Amino acid sequence: MSQNRVSYTLDSTLETVNSAEETAGRMAAEAGFDDEEIMKISMAVREAAVNAVLHGNAYDPTKKVTMAFEVTPKDLVISIRDQGKGLDASKIPDPLAPDNLMKTSGRGIFLIRSFMDVVEIHPSQSGTELRMIKHVHGNAADSKEAPQ
Amino acid sequence: MSMKSSTRQVDGVTIVDLSGRITLGEGSVVLRDTVRDLLSKGQKKILLNLGDVNYIDSSGIGELVSAFTTSKNQGGELKLLNLTKKVHDLLQITKLYTVFDVKDDEAAAVKSFTK
Numbered sequence: 001m002s003q004n005r006v007s008y009t010l011d012s013t014l015e016t017v018n019s020a021e022e023t024a025g026r027m028a029a030e031a032g033f034d035d036e037e038i039m040k041i042s043m044a045v046r047e048a049a050v051n052a053v054l055h056g057n058a059y060d061p062t063k064k065v066t067m068a069f070e071v072t073p074k075d076l077v078i079s080i081r082d083q084g085k086g087l088d089a090s091k092i093p094d095p096l097a098p099d100n101l102m103k104t105s106g107r108g109i110f111l112i113r114s115f116m117d118v119v120e121i122h123p124s125q126s127g128t129e130l131r132m133i134k135h136v137h138g139n140a141a142d143s144k145e146a147p148q
Numbered sequence: 149m150s151m152k153s154s155t156r157q158v159d160g161v162t163i164v165d166l167s168g169r170i171t172l173g174e175g176s177v178v179l180r181d182t183v184r185d186l187l188s189k190g191q192k193k194i195l196l197n198l199g200d201v202n203y204i205d206s207s208g209i210g211e212l213v214s215a216f217t218t219s220k221n222q223g224g225e226l227k228l229l230n231l232t233k234k235v236h237d238l239l240q241i242t243k244l245y246t247v248f249d250v251k252d253d254e255a256a257a258v259k260s261f262t263k
Contacts (some may be wrong), residue, residue: 014172
């Protein structure tokens with residue numbers, strides 16, 4: 001059963017990115033994560049919001065970013081949806097590959113996957129939904145990345 | 149939320165003291181402009197002091213890579229000093245820790261630059 005869920009629809013701006021990060025930190029604290037985990041969750045959400053605002057919606061003022069945060073007894077579940085062309089996860093280069101190591105971008109999804117327990121990317125013609133789950137302590141054994 | 153940058157000279161090395169957040173937007177721009185300005189003035193031995201940088205995102209990491217590459221391409225050297233645990237951990241997981249020349253002692257770092 002859901003204990004706490006909030007959702008927002010916001011403009012494609014840097015303020016939205018900061019707002020997403022702040023909300024993630026607040027919800028993670030509420031879910032009982034420690035400071036280090038809160039930082040990781042906040043950063044993952046920030047990266048997801050940057051993807052939505054910058055790469056998905058390309059700062060288009062007519063396009064919105066929708067975010068939902070839900071704290072359940074087992075998990076913190078966060079989804080961020082943009083209205084862009086749809087992200088093809090199979091085309092995201094590996095930022096750790098020698099040829100990509102010195103690139104100045106392309107690490108966002110990698111960091112999200114590093115910091116969250118489950119990451120799902122759902123592209124469609126109307127945009128991309130990035131869904132992230134962090135297990136509350138005691139449920140880490142369930143950790144598994146979902147297939148894309 | 150923003151980042152501050154100030155520079156000082158020690159034995160021919162420009163130390164850039166950064167504080168705050170290096171993130172998409174203002175923080176990344178401050179870092180980029182600072183390094184470009186130094187290089188344009190011929191100050192090519194650059195030590196970025198990140199001791200007071202409490203947060204960096206993927207855009208900030210990209211900006212550090214860009215600063216490193218730009219300096220190198222212009223015949224300069226750019227090194228990092230005093231990484232916080234958060235920044236250290238991020239450079240580790242992105243495999244950039246061994247790419248950058250990372251120091252934790254300012255005097256030793258200054259001496260390590262090519263004379």
